Amino acid sequence: MIKQSIISVVLLIIAIALPLVTGQNPYITGILISVLMMATLASAWNIVGGYAGQFSFGHAAYFGSGAYTTMIMISVFNSNPLLGMVLGIVVACLIALVTGSIVFRLRGHYFALASIAVAEIVRLTVLNLEFTGGAQGILLTDVTFFSLDLNSKNPFYYGMLLTLALTLAITAWFHKSKTGYYLQAIREDQDAAASLGINIAFYKNKSLLISAALTSIVGSIYAVYIRFIDTHAVLDLSLSIEIILTAIIGGVGTLWGPLLGAVLLVPLAEMLRSNILGDALFRLGVVSESSAIGMFLKDGLAHAHVLVYGIITVLCILYLPKGILGFFRRGK
Amino acid sequence: MIGHMLHINHVNKHFGGNVAVSDVCFSVEEKQIFGLIGPNGAGKTTLFNCITGYFPVTSGEIIFNGCIINKKRPDEVCRLGMARTWQRVKPLCNLSVLENVMVGAFASTNSPRKAEAMAREELEAVGLEKYGDKPAGSLPIGLKKKLELARVMATSPKMLLLDEICGGLNHTETETILEIIRKLRNRGVTIVFIEHDMKAVTSICDRIVVLNSGEKLAEGTPEEITSNPEVITAYLGGSHHA
Amino acid sequence: MAPSTYRGNLTMLFFQSLISGLLTGGVYALAGIGMSLVFGVMNVSNFAHGDLMMLGMYMAYFAFTLLHIDPYLSLVLIMPVAFMFGYFLEKVFINRVIHHPHQNQILLTIGLGLIMSNSTLLAFTSDPRILTTSYSSSSFNIFNDISVSIPLLLSFLITCGITAILYLFLARSRTGMALRATSQNREAAQLMGINVSRMSAIAFGLGTALAATAGALIAPTYYIHPLAGHSFLLKAFTICVLGGLGSVVGATVGGLIIGVVESMSSTYISTDWKDVVVFALFLAVLLFRPQGLFGKKGGQ
Numbered sequence: 001m002i003k004q005s006i007i008s009v010v011l012l013i014i015a016i017a018l019p020l021v022t023g024q025n026p027y028i029t030g031i032l033i034s035v036l037m038m039a040t041l042a043s044a045w046n047i048v049g050g051y052a053g054q055f056s057f058g059h060a061a062y063f064g065s066g067a068y069t070t071m072i073m074i075s076v077f078n079s080n081p082l083l084g085m086v087l088g089i090v091v092a093c094l095i096a097l098v099t100g101s102i103v104f105r106l107r108g109h110y111f112a113l114a115s116i117a118v119a120e121i122v123r124l125t126v127l128n129l130e131f132t133g134g135a136q137g138i139l140l141t142d143v144t145f146f147s148l149d150l151n152s153k154n155p156f157y158y159g160m161l162l163t164l165a166l167t168l169a170i171t172a173w174f175h176k177s178k179t180g181y182y183l184q185a186i187r188e189d190q191d192a193a194a195s196l197g198i199n200i201a202f203y204k205n206k207s208l209l210i211s212a213a214l215t216s217i218v219g220s221i222y223a224v225y226i227r228f229i230d231t232h233a234v235l236d237l238s239l240s241i242e243i244i245l246t247a248i249i250g251g252v253g254t255l256w257g258p259l260l261g262a263v264l265l266v267p268l269a270e271m272l273r274s275n276i277l278g279d280a281l282f283r284l285g286v287v288s289e290s291s292a293i294g295m296f297l298k299d300g301l302a303h304a305h306v307l308v309y310g311i312i313t314v315l316c317i318l319y320l321p322k323g324i325l326g327f328f329r330r331g332k
Numbered sequence: 333m334i335g336h337m338l339h340i341n342h343v344n345k346h347f348g349g350n351v352a353v354s355d356v357c358f359s360v361e362e363k364q365i366f367g368l369i370g371p372n373g374a375g376k377t378t379l380f381n382c383i384t385g386y387f388p389v390t391s392g393e394i395i396f397n398g399c400i401i402n403k404k405r406p407d408e409v410c411r412l413g414m415a416r417t418w419q420r421v422k423p424l425c426n427l428s429v430l431e432n433v434m435v436g437a438f439a440s441t442n443s444p445r446k447a448e449a450m451a452r453e454e455l456e457a458v459g460l461e462k463y464g465d466k467p468a469g470s471l472p473i474g475l476k477k478k479l480e481l482a483r484v485m486a487t488s489p490k491m492l493l494l495d496e497i498c499g500g501l502n503h504t505e506t507e508t509i510l511e512i513i514r515k516l517r518n519r520g521v522t523i524v525f526i527e528h529d530m531k532a533v534t535s536i537c538d539r540i541v542v543l544n545s546g547e548k549l550a551e552g553t554p555e556e557i558t559s560n561p562e563v564i565t566a567y568l569g570g571s572h573h574a
Numbered sequence: 575m576a577p578s579t580y581r582g583n584l585t586m587l588f589f590q591s592l593i594s595g596l597l598t599g600g601v602y603a604l605a606g607i608g609m610s611l612v613f614g615v616m617n618v619s620n621f622a623h624g625d626l627m628m629l630g631m632y633m634a635y636f637a638f639t640l641l642h643i644d645p646y647l648s649l650v651l652i653m654p655v656a657f658m659f660g661y662f663l664e665k666v667f668i669n670r671v672i673h674h675p676h677q678n679q680i681l682l683t684i685g686l687g688l689i690m691s692n693s694t695l696l697a698f699t700s701d702p703r704i705l706t707t708s709y710s711s712s713s714f715n716i717f718n719d720i721s722v723s724i725p726l727l728l729s730f731l732i733t734c735g736i737t738a739i740l741y742l743f744l745a746r747s748r749t750g751m752a753l754r755a756t757s758q759n760r761e762a763a764q765l766m767g768i769n770v771s772r773m774s775a776i777a778f779g780l781g782t783a784l785a786a787t788a789g790a791l792i793a794p795t796y797y798i799h800p801l802a803g804h805s806f807l808l809k810a811f812t813i814c815v816l817g818g819l820g821s822v823v824g825a826t827v828g829g830l831i832i833g834v835v836e837s838m839s840s841t842y843i844s845t846d847w848k849d850v851v852v853f854a855l856f857l858a859v860l861l862f863r864p865q866g867l868f869g870k871k872g873g874q
Contacts, residue, residue, distance in 0.1 A: 053675075053677075055677045055680065057680075102857055102860055102861050103860055105864075106860065106864050109619045109676055109680075109819070110815075110860060110864065112619070112676075112677070112680055113619070113811050113815065113856075114856075114857060114860055116808060116811075117808070117812075117853040117856045117857055118853075118857070120808060120849065120853050121850050121853045121854065121857075124846075124847070124849055124850045124853075125850060127846075128846045128847060128850075176444055177444060178438045178442050178444065178447070181427075181431065181434060181435050181438060181444075181447075182435065182438065184424065184426070184427055184431075184435075185424050185427070185435045188423075188424035188425055188426060188427060189422045189423075189424055191386070191406075191418070191422060192418070192422035192423075192424060193407075193424075193435075194385075194386075194405070194406035194407045194410070195384065195406055195407075195410060195415065195416050195418070195422075195484075196407075196410060196415075196435055196436045196438075196439060196483065196484070196487055197407050197410035197411045197415075197436075197438075197439035197487055198407050198435075199405070199407045199408075200407065237804065241684060241688075244681070245681075248681060253426075296696075304692070304696060306688055306692045307688065307689060307692035307693060307695075307696065309685075309688060310684075310685045310686070310687070310688030310689040310692060311685070311689060312685075313681055313682070313684065313685030313688065314667065314682060314685035314686060314689065316685075317671060317674075317678050317681050317682040317685065318667070318670055318671070318682070321671075321674065321678055
């Protein structure tokens, strides 16, 4: 327990100090923000997916609720982003309540399937409506938030860090509280959980609401950070799947697993996306840039990060079904 | 009606066209150890599932401690003070033994510290105090049964429904479990007990109901039941040894 | 416009969308049956089903462009190849998680699906391809003015044939009965001497073959691209849940219903909203009749 607290304090200090080191390089800061963002999303998903064992495949809907509500509030009503964030949480919780009340009576495959259906309904609705910008999305030219310099990436870095710290703090509290025990009991065996006095639907909904609210906050910060959103970027099924994979690979149902997953996967995806491998091969003169292989490396591998995710997922499920952290914990 | 802890009033349970429980009535008095026996497929577990809210009854009433419970959910039934164990034990495998019992204890407290203290007490009562840190999934079957008992006792029940708690155990293990059950009764808990093993039932129960093909075949003291010719035919003709 | 012709037009519009809905629904049914079979026998939700359909589309496309085989004729080739591919997938991957929690099965099939769709993306780029046969856009009219697309009709007829053969296979053949027995109760089937692990591989092979067939059948009327599978995956799930997970008859009816619902909502609401209607129907089924139209109550 004490070891755990020391680790968290050290990590937090490093995280707070990191921009002082990398502050001059917006590219690196950008990657760090992506890591924090994915870590928060995966940790938030972990509350309902890892602890309660309810695999939501529709978390993009909650992310999108935050992003869209915030953007609409800023661009249409010129409101403070914070108000947009709060309303985003409300919208995300409403969607979560609808999903939960429909499917939490059912078991097994149904929750996974229904969460996709709800997320797709949200995505298509946003795509087909006028005031959400439809397929064009929403572009924000100017935004102010108190007196912060939003052209710098640092405010977003700290915003994401704060959200991650909040998410992990809630998760850590779950480890020691009645709610946390109850969620894990539900994950392990629903009948046994009910026979011990646990109101299953109530606790599942509670975990989904907390998870949705946190996910929505990340969506709000993301939207203001990027200043452009469309359904493809914030509501796509692939985002939901990426969140799950990050949590799975790190280790579901563990405090640090999702963070570890993000630390490993986001830079990997970035490396593939920015074609570091291809560039290295060109520079070393192994492959000529204009040859067929060179062209393939340039055009193809940039899209390959999803393929790599797929391969990692398959290997992970077959050989490390409890994720990296779960694997080491078992070894202890 | 005073003293009736549980009253089963003309309960029927049909699955489609199949009648699993047919017009069963009986009452359980406070602090009794009450046996529910019968051959395979007699409807014992189905009746348990109806009483504890897992199946809705087709018709009839179940009254527990003055409260009609046949429309209640399993968790509500538990919080009213009726806890059950499972024929096929259901440990929360990835949690430790202590944590399993703590989950039970949270039914009566919100404080993790109190829950832990209660859990340790119950573990000691069944003799599992040394296994607290082990993952529940790793215990052998005999200890898993004890864990089930500790876990339901941690919910501070007024009444316990035990579904073949001695099933799959050898003679010595059965004896220890029966000893624990007697101690529980001394703590004031009423116990309803499904069992296959006639010997175990007759040695411990105050009163017994025999079910056969969903119907009540006989009711009485262990002596009355063991000398009842109908019961003997049902048991010898039944397929429980197959 | 005289009121009578106006009413006549409305009636025609209705029958027009009913017929095209049924025709498309037949192909959806095929995809749904494949998924339902896998679910019934193996109790696995196959999230790679849509991607297997997509592979079927590409197979039909390349059989046509490279080998000059008519897409409907190429089924003779595609079905056995797809069956073997599915059999292989089950033996190498799915088989190893069959006793795992269903989340792991879902994730494994998602992973396999991502590998399939993104390898296709790398190999053939994301440019959509179109398979144009001489009859791709031909149609004929029945009852005055209701037009029936020839490729859709051909697909529908082939679907009916395959479904009929599948029913006969499941009802009459030894393997078919063993499959149904495994679907009813895996443990009991094993005790009866049925090789359940072989049944799983056969079921997955059949599921894959049916998915690829459905893909090949819609290839002449649809854009072929690496991510085409996604929308079909969700449709296949909707069909299965509507019909009752694991029920082959249910999936057939479910497919037809989804086809009609989709076509009716395109006609009367708008094309943009047709998928929303389908998913809303899916949620309504979960809410009011989670066991599906043909599923057993209390089965889960």
